[in-house]
Amino acid sequence: MMNADLIKEVDRIVDLYGGRITGSIGMLQDIQSRYSYLPREALIHVAERLDVPLSQVFSLATFYKAFSLRPRGKHLIVVCMGTACHVRGATRLVDEIGRKLDIKPGETTEDNLFTLEAVNCLGACALGPLMVIDGEYYGNMAPKKVESVLGKYSES
Amino acid sequence: MNRLQTPSELENLRKSLEAGRDSSRTCITVCMGTGCSASGAAEVTKSFREEIERQGLGEQIGIRTTGCHGFCERGPLVVVHPEGIFYQKVSREDVAEIVSRTAVQGEILDRLLYTDPASGKKIIREKEVPFYRKQTRLLFGNNGRINPTSIEDYIALGGYSSLGRALFKMKPREVIDEIKKSGLRGRGGGGFPTGRKWDSCRKAEGELKYVICNADEGDPGAFQDRSLLEGNPHSVIEGMIIGGYAVGAEEGYVYVRDEYPLAVKHIEIAIRQAAEYGLLGDNILGSGYSLAIKVNRGGGAFVCGESSALMASIEGRLGEPRFKHAHATEKGLWDRPTTLNNVKTWATVGIIISMGAREYAKIGTEKSKGTMIFSLVGKINNTGLVEVPMGITLRELIFDIGGGIPDGKRFKAVQTGGPSGGCIPDTMLDLPVDYDSLKEAGSMMGSGSFIIMDEDTCMVDVAKYFLSFTIEESCGKCTPCREGAGHMLRILDTITRGEAEEKDLELLEEIGKMMKVTSLCALGKDAPNPILSTLRYFRDEYTAHITQKRCPAGVCRALIEYSIDGDACTGCGACVQACPESAISGKAKEPHVIDGKKCIKCGLCLDACAFDAVKVS
Numbered sequence: 105m106m107n108a109d110l111i112k113e114v115d116r117i118v119d120l121y122g123g124r125i126t127g128s129i130g131m132l133q134d135i136q137s138r139y140s141y142l143p144r145e146a147l148i149h150v151a152e153r154l155d156v157p158l159s160q161v162f163s164l165a166t167f168y169k170a171f172s173l174r175p176r177g178k179h180l181i182v183v184c185m186g187t188a189c190h191v192r193g194a195t196r197l198v199d200e201i202g203r204k205l206d207i208k209p210g211e212t213t214e215d216n217l218f219t220l221e222a223v224n225c226l227g228a229c230a231l232g233p234l235m236v237i238d239g240e241y242y243g244n245m246a247p248k249k250v251e252s253v254l255g256k257y258s259e260s
Numbered sequence: 261m262n263r264l265q266t267p268s269e270l271e272n273l274r275k276s277l278e279a280g281r282d283s284s285r286t287c288i289t290v291c292m293g294t295g296c297s298a299s300g301a302a303e304v305t306k307s308f309r310e311e312i313e314r315q316g317l318g319e320q321i322g323i324r325t326t327g328c329h330g331f332c333e334r335g336p337l338v339v340v341h342p343e344g345i346f347y348q349k350v351s352r353e354d355v356a357e358i359v360s361r362t363a364v365q366g367e368i369l370d371r372l373l374y375t376d377p378a379s380g381k382k383i384i385r386e387k388e389v390p391f392y393r394k395q396t397r398l399l400f401g402n403n404g405r406i407n408p409t410s411i412e413d414y415i416a417l418g419g420y421s422s423l424g425r426a427l428f429k430m431k432p433r434e435v436i437d438e439i440k441k442s443g444l445r446g447r448g449g450g451g452f453p454t455g456r457k458w459d460s461c462r463k464a465e466g467e468l469k470y471v472i473c474n475a476d477e478g479d480p481g482a483f484q485d486r487s488l489l490e491g492n493p494h495s496v497i498e499g500m501i502i503g504g505y506a507v508g509a510e511e512g513y514v515y516v517r518d519e520y521p522l523a524v525k526h527i528e529i530a531i532r533q534a535a536e537y538g539l540l541g542d543n544i545l546g547s548g549y550s551l552a553i554k555v556n557r558g559g560g561a562f563v564c565g566e567s568s569a570l571m572a573s574i575e576g577r578l579g580e581p582r583f584k585h586a587h588a589t590e591k592g593l594w595d596r597p598t599t600l601n602n603v604k605t606w607a608t609v610g611i612i613i614s615m616g617a618r619e620y621a622k623i624g625t626e627k628s629k630g631t632m633i634f635s636l637v638g639k640i641n642n643t644g645l646v647e648v649p650m651g652i653t654l655r656e657l658i659f660d661i662g663g664g665i666p667d668g669k670r671f672k673a674v675q676t677g678g679p680s681g682g683c684i685p686d687t688m689l690d691l692p693v694d695y696d697s698l699k700e701a702g703s704m705m706g707s708g709s710f711i712i713m714d715e716d717t718c719m720v721d722v723a724k725y726f727l728s729f730t731i732e733e734s735c736g737k738c739t740p741c742r743e744g745a746g747h748m749l750r751i752l753d754t755i756t757r758g759e760a761e762e763k764d765l766e767l768l769e770e771i772g773k774m775m776k777v778t779s780l781c782a783l784g785k786d787a788p789n790p791i792l793s794t795l796r797y798f799r800d801e802y803t804a805h806i807t808q809k810r811c812p813a814g815v816c817r818a819l820i821e822y823s824i825d826g827d828a829c830t831g832c833g834a835c836v837q838a839c840p841e842s843a844i845s846g847k848a849k850e851p852h853v854i855d856g857k858k859c860i861k862c863g864l865c866l867d868a869c870a871f872d873a874v875k876v877s
Contacts, residue, residue, distance in 0.1 A: 126574070126576045127576065129557070129558075129573060133518060133557055164577075168559025170518055170559045170560035187481040187678075188480070188481050190725055196864075200862070203840050203862075224480050225481065226519060227482070227483030227486045228294050228298055229483060230295045230332030231295060231298055247863075247867060248864065
């Protein structure tokens with residue numbers, strides 16, 4: 105990725121929010137959805153544009169859980185750990201995915217294919233235990249279904 | 261599209277839209293809430309469109325996608341109007357038959373009907389299903405009748421007429437009086453009287469004032485705000501405009517979780533449509549009153565559901581709660597007077613103006629008026645969202661509407677109010693559900709999430725789950741919450757490992773009480789509730805972990821062992837395949853055994869066994 109392209113893109117996003125600190129969380133969200141994480145240069149540039157210390161932008165980027173400072177894998181697996189999913193066995197589900205991919209929640213596989221995230225509640229409790237891969241919902245998940253679901257993404 | 265200049269233009273538009281909605285015409289509605297969508301509703305809708313096209317029935321049969329009906333367990337849900345024939349768990353394969361047999365010939369397809377598990381009877385109409393029969397769907401009623409991305413649908417059913425009435429027939433003072441008279445209390449969980457909040461914001465000094473809709477619904481197990489925003493976003497906006505008029509606000513914000521992409525999309529569409537019709541923006545309906553509403557997406561921080569943290573987040577700062585030396589109604593967003601209400605509270609406003617405070621106040625109990633939307637989740641047959649009058653008993657909610665516990669298991673407890681709430685045992689099933697009785701029982705209304713637990717749920721594990729949640733979400737600003745919760749979790753951890761002493765229970769209570777008094781915001785103050793309430797009602801279970809080193813529900817891994825019942829085992833080898841640690845061995849067609857030293861107690865063998873031979877002790 106050309107650095108100039110990134111700066112241009114960040115400029116566009118910052119302008120979208122009027123270039124004011126009020127819109128900073130929205131800006132970071134847009135940058136993340138564009139690059140799947142918050143690149144270092146992007147944070148530096150946001151701080152310059154907003155005329156605030158980099159530490160302030162960095163604190164936002166680390167306080168809010170939606171943000172990642174590391175690149176994510178090609179496929180994002182989100183496992184719901186909400187109460188309804190918990191009492192229906194979400195812990196065993198996330199354990200099994202972690203075992204199959206040899207990563208813990210928050211980590212990315214070595215081949216950069218999968219990132220595993222455990223989140224609090226996706227609000228689709230009727231489907232628990234629930235996992236979502238790249239926006240596709242897999243409801244009523246059992247640990248034994250993990251292998252075949254992941255298989256669909258491993259090939260591509 | 262013309263901007264509406266007067267309330268009578270709105271009424272004329274409504275009349276013409278209503279006339280266009282021929283109620284005798286056959287129309288198929290498909291629920292496209294998140295639950296049904298995840299079960300394949302989009303494919304079903306697509307198939308319906310194709311099938312209607314293929315059979316050349318476009319003129320005779322309409323199709324409409326709607327918001328969440330609440331009965332997520334049985335999705336995708338399809339209703340064939342005008343008869344109101346209710347089909348559940350519909351798949352693409354059923355579509356052709358529904359079109360040609362039900363929509364065209366009026367024939368009912370038995371296999372798609374809901375069967376009442378109590379009577380074994382098939383039920384044809386949605387409102388006759390027991391899940392719906394005991395509900396009072398004031399807020400939710402239109403979810404199944406309108407396309408949430410169509411303002412015309414909302415207006416056709418009388419939408420925005422409450423706004424017209426408030427702006428032209430009532431003074432701001434009168435709107436506030438009406439809300440006060442209705443007895444409406446904040447639906448976000450705190451239960452503060454809404455009218456009083458508005459009143460103090462109205463009286464506060466300041467040129468610029470704000471209204472905020474709190475849609476940062478973070479309680480695990482709650483999804484009612486999401487359903488309303490997704491299914492009927494205009495009802496929320498209408499309430500915000502009426503509230504803004506009453507308190508004198510010029511700007512409004514909807515702060516919504518980014519984890520709810522469909523809700524974000526629908527509220528943004530709704531705001532745009534309302535502005536195009538002149539129902540939002542400058543000089544609303546020609547009244548001279550102006551309000552602009554913006555959408556802010558959250559950043560995945562639970563604490564931002566707390567009002568002062570939420571406002572900090574809108575300002576572009578860290579979502580840390582502030583010490584409230586002044587109320588937000590006086591010094592809120594950017595230190596200006598601000599009225600912040602929950603999604604459900606805002607959506608109720610239009611209903612109160614339209615039906616009148618007196619009628620509204622007839623619903624509910626003496627101190628908790630109106631209806632509340634609850635989510636029923638966990639170990640319950642009818643998972644979903646239900647709207648009922650305040651004061652309904654837990655028993656009615658869980659057994660009559662929720663259909664009881666699956667697999668013939670015994671009901672053990674219901675956890676209400678999310679991570680800030682508590683667990684209520686089976687001896688209190690006849691408790692009426694309202695703000696005050698739940699508080700007395702050591703829990704709270706919160707966002708209205710009801711998590712049902714059966715005999716297989718370990719209450720110590722549940723307490724630990726909620727506390728881990730709070731620790732992860734605690735912003736770390738104040739010491740009681742940051743350190744107190746951490747220490748409580750360490751104690752709970754030793755209990756679940758069978759390494760605790762009885763005096764630790766007293767220490768848990770002591771820390772919990774300290775946190776309740778000294779924490780800065782409600783997150784810390786209420787964090788001990790799940791522990792204190794389970795200690796109050798399920799102390800025996802804690803004691804069993806400590807003195808007998810036993811987890812009665814068979815959940816806590818350090819205290820359980822897996823074994824294979826030699827009589828039941830057929831030696832099929834399914835468990836050997838499933839075991840990630842190669843801890844199971846045995847010859848084919850002979851009983852297998854588990855090596856306790858290798859077993860990591862993951863439970864995969866239990867899932868894999870088709871003969872119920874894997875036992876937990």
